[in-house]
Amino acid sequence: MTVTETLAFSDEAMKKYEWLLSRYPTRKAALLPTLRIAESEFGELGVPQMKYVADLMEIPPATVFGVVTFYTHYRRAGVGKYHLQVCSTLSCALRGSGDVVSRVTERLGIGVGETSDCGLFTLSKVECLGSCDTAPVIQCNDDYHEGLSLEDVDALIEQLRQEAGKGGA
Amino acid sequence: MSFRKIFTPYIHEDKCHSLKFYRSNGGYEQARKALNDWQPDDLIETVKAANLRGRGGAGFPTGVKWGFVPKQSDKPKYLAVNADESEPGTFKDRLIMEKNPHLLLEGIIICCKAVGIHHAYIYIRGEFVFGANRLQNAIDRAYSEGILGENCLGSDFKLDVTVHRGAGAYICGEETGMLTSIEGDRGQPKLKPPFPAVEGLFGCPTVVNNVETLANLPYILEIGAEEYRKIGPENSPGPKLFCVSGHVEKPGVFELPMGVSLRTLIDEHAGGVWKGRKLKAVIPGGSSAHVLTADECDVAMDIESLAAAGTMLGSAGVIVMDETTCMVDALLNIMRFYHHESCGQCTPCREGTGWLEKIAHRIAVGGGRMEDLDLVTEVCDRMVGKTICALADAAAFPAESIVKKFREDFVAAIENGGSPAWVKRHPANTGGAAAHV
Numbered sequence: 050m051t052v053t054e055t056l057a058f059s060d061e062a063m064k065k066y067e068w069l070l071s072r073y074p075t076r077k078a079a080l081l082p083t084l085r086i087a088e089s090e091f092g093e094l095g096v097p098q099m100k101y102v103a104d105l106m107e108i109p110p111a112t113v114f115g116v117v118t119f120y121t122h123y124r125r126a127g128v129g130k131y132h133l134q135v136c137s138t139l140s141c142a143l144r145g146s147g148d149v150v151s152r153v154t155e156r157l158g159i160g161v162g163e164t165s166d167c168g169l170f171t172l173s174k175v176e177c178l179g180s181c182d183t184a185p186v187i188q189c190n191d192d193y194h195e196g197l198s199l200e201d202v203d204a205l206i207e208q209l210r211q212e213a214g215k216g217g218a
Numbered sequence: 219m220s221f222r223k224i225f226t227p228y229i230h231e232d233k234c235h236s237l238k239f240y241r242s243n244g245g246y247e248q249a250r251k252a253l254n255d256w257q258p259d260d261l262i263e264t265v266k267a268a269n270l271r272g273r274g275g276a277g278f279p280t281g282v283k284w285g286f287v288p289k290q291s292d293k294p295k296y297l298a299v300n301a302d303e304s305e306p307g308t309f310k311d312r313l314i315m316e317k318n319p320h321l322l323l324e325g326i327i328i329c330c331k332a333v334g335i336h337h338a339y340i341y342i343r344g345e346f347v348f349g350a351n352r353l354q355n356a357i358d359r360a361y362s363e364g365i366l367g368e369n370c371l372g373s374d375f376k377l378d379v380t381v382h383r384g385a386g387a388y389i390c391g392e393e394t395g396m397l398t399s400i401e402g403d404r405g406q407p408k409l410k411p412p413f414p415a416v417e418g419l420f421g422c423p424t425v426v427n428n429v430e431t432l433a434n435l436p437y438i439l440e441i442g443a444e445e446y447r448k449i450g451p452e453n454s455p456g457p458k459l460f461c462v463s464g465h466v467e468k469p470g471v472f473e474l475p476m477g478v479s480l481r482t483l484i485d486e487h488a489g490g491v492w493k494g495r496k497l498k499a500v501i502p503g504g505s506s507a508h509v510l511t512a513d514e515c516d517v518a519m520d521i522e523s524l525a526a527a528g529t530m531l532g533s534a535g536v537i538v539m540d541e542t543t544c545m546v547d548a549l550l551n552i553m554r555f556y557h558h559e560s561c562g563q564c565t566p567c568r569e570g571t572g573w574l575e576k577i578a579h580r581i582a583v584g585g586g587r588m589e590d591l592d593l594v595t596e597v598c599d600r601m602v603g604k605t606i607c608a609l610a611d612a613a614a615f616p617a618e619s620i621v622k623k624f625r626e627d628f629v630a631a632i633e634n635g636g637s638p639a640w641v642k643r644h645p646a647n648t649g650g651a652a653a654h655v
Contacts, residue, residue: 072380074294074420080402081385108402119404119561122344122386138306139505139551140463140537176388176555177306178345181463181535182470191347 056101062090066105076106080116088124095126121175129164129171131209134188137174140181149185150174152202169213170206221449224437224457225430226473229317235352237359240320246365248436249327253373256439261332265435267443271454274300274391274428275504275532277521284333284425286415293422297330297338298400298414300428302384302391304343305504306555307535310459311429313471315342315349318433319356323379325432327370328439330377333425337378341396344385354381388559392607393426395561406561407607430459450476454521458534462488465495465540477520484515484538495540499624503532505552506612508619529619544637545624549617550578556613567610570601574617581628584636584644591628594621 058066065086069079083102084094091098094117103110117123124132133153137146150161153172157165164171180186183195187205194205228234228243240246252261266281287295299322303311314322326338342350357379360366370377382400389395390405397419399405418424434456438446447455458476460483463469467489474487480502484490491497497512502519508529510517517527524531539548557571574597577590598614605611621628631637636644 072378075401077402078400078420081399082383084385085383116402116404120344120385120387122384137551138555139501139548140307140469142547142551143464143537143539143543175386176558177304179303179309179312179343181307181309181461181537184463184469188345193348 056091056097058086058090058105062086077108080106080108080113081120084113084117084123092124093126093128094123098126127164127171130169130213131189132171132173134173134175134178136176136178136180136184136186136188138177138181140177141184141186144184146185148199149187149197149202152199153187153206156203156206169210221457221475223473225314225318225321225433225459226471229313234317235319235356237320237356237363240318244440245320246324246327246371248439249324249331249365250371250373252328252331252439253371253375256331258332258334261328261439264443265332265438268438268446269443269452269455270431270434270438270446271456271521272428273430273434273458273534275305275506275530277454277531280427280431283415283427284329286413287333287423287425288416289334291423294337295333295335296419296422296424297326297333297335298393298397298419298424298426299326299338299340299432300391300393300396300426301340301342301346301349302396303346303429303533304388304391305506305533305535306552307461307463307501307504307537308533309461309463310471310534312346312349313459314429314433315346315353319353320360321433321436322353322429323356323360323365325435326379327365327377328435329425329427329432331375335425336376337380339380339382339400339419341382341384341390341400343390344383350381350383357381387561388555389561389607389609392609395607396426397424404561406563407609409606451518451520451522454531458519460487460519460534460536462536462538464536464538465492465543466490466538467492477518477523480510480517480519480536481515483519483536488536488538491538491540493540495542497538498541498543499539499545499548499620501535501537501539501616503530504535505537505555506530506608506615507532508615509623511623529615544631544639545620545627546578546582546631546637547639549620550575550582552616552620553578553613556609560609560613564605564610566601566604567613570597570610571613573597574613578617581631582637583640584631584634586628586632588629588632590632591621591625594618 069082087098087102099113100110103113135150157170159165161174178186185197187194233239262284270280271277368376384390387405390399392407394408395405414424414426449455460472472487500510521531553575557575560567560571562568598618601610601614
């Protein structure tokens with residue numbers, strides 16, 4: 050696998066990984082947090098990245114794949130720079146999450162599960178984010194944007210576009 | 219004794235999460251006493267006497283749970299702190315972790331001393347990145363100040379605490395699913411027995427406690443079991459965080475004595491139903507609870523009273539729905555959640571949640587049949603109590619109660635070609651067209 054060979058944790062990531070191993074009695078227990086390191090090192094968890102983690106931890110690749118795909122929050126391959134995850138569970142739905150999804154769809158011209166042509170945005174509907182008192186809520190990458198009006202949604206998209214234009218994170 | 223807030227008295231202060239702030243208000247004094255002055259058995263007996271009951275949802279007596287862990291064990295023992303907080307309508311543990319993380323750590327120290335545990339894992343849901351960072355910072359500070367580590371607070375007690383982030387799976391809030399997830403696997407629950415107290419994390423005796431449960435411990439030591447039991451009803455006493463969301467003027471987390479009336483909670487604390495509308499339905503304890511009608515809301519928010527009312531306190535996640543809510547749409551939303559979150563191990567759950575979602579969907583989009591209403595009940599009967607964990611029950615309880623108590627909404631949707639929202643969007647649809655989706 051030539052692709053895998055080119056992937057490697059940085060020294061800093063490797064230190065974090067070794068620290069993780071010291072926190073658990075088994076190596077496998079460090080898998081979920083190690084996938085987080087891989088996510089931030091490589092930007093996404095596609096097959097080559099999963100294979101790298103499998104080799105590093107001496108865990109069968111199928112097991113790593115099974116774990117990554119069981120959970121919804123890992124950053125899978127092909128997701129845009131900004132992953133707009135609109136909470137759609139009951140409390141958010143009661144306070145207009147459906148309109149938030151429609152607004153994002155309108156503004157970006159993408160449907161749920163799609164990525165914009167520019168590669169900047171992916172739109173997902175997700176289940177309860179545990180922020181029901183500030184519904185409706187979008188989680189964009191790591192950050193919560195809470196109590197959103199439709200104007201707030203527009204402003205968020207605009208802000209992210211500008212941030213991307215400046216080459217920021 | 220007047221009611222004193224213990225989780226949230228300072229949450230509006232800027233630095234309320236800092237160690238300095240926490241210590242300036244007496245923080246870690248109870249942990250210090252627990253470590254240096256208390257015998258483990260006395261701690262367990264005190265928590266039993268206080269009748270602290272788990273705040274995660276099941277309401278199991280905490281001291282009794284600790285008592286199940288073998289005293290003599292050649293294996294290490296673990297504490298797994300359930301901070302997965304994934305029950306829809308629940309957002310209380312997040313508040314503790316973000317605003318008062320040292321309170322949780324102090325509770326963890328007390329629990330670990332009582333049970334003889336030297337490593338605690340905090341399983342926090344993956345989405346709570348801010349909370350996880352805040353918790354990690356608090357832990358780092360606690361290590362550097364000698365609160366955690368080799369000699370906790372000047373004692374000879376060693377304690378490590380590790381934050382373990384989840385990655386987006388409701389099922390990891392189920393205790394055995396959570397343990398499996400910490401072990402590095404897909405978070406699928408396991409059959410009990412063996413119970414975690416005997417054979418849990420890494421095959422070792424393990425205590426699993428919710429964040430809010432642990433955050434009660436310093437206060438119990440401070441005021442004593444007898445005084446603690448006087449707060450709220452004796453059978454489920456203590457201060458409690460209630461989450462109110464949905465159609466209210468002021469959604470939020472409210473710290474009140476256990477046993478506050480549901481109607482008072484909604485009308486006074488959460489500002490009442492929004493926009494001057496009438497109340498239609500309330501889910502009192504997270505979306506897994508049986509729904510209550512507007513007429514059933516004069517009930518005390520405690521474990522026994524809600525059980526007597528045919529529902530549950532659960533995670534105290536109160537979801538309020540106003541008169542404009544179509545309960546067919548509400549059911550569809552809830553069933554979509556459980557179908558999505560079913561781990562897929564047990565057929566009654568994997569298939570049952572899917573069936574319930576499909577039935578709710580076809581009724582909502584104009585393809586429903588009258589016999590679907592009985593079919594929901596039949597499917598629920600085949601799910602409850604027939605699976606490894608309680609997720610199937612958690613889907614069936616709202617399903618059967620919503621259909622039973624709001625039957626008229628379902629009949630109307632079947633007769634009118636769909637739910638009001640669907641009909642409004644598809645005026646030409648006379649019903650049945652979308653039956654096969």
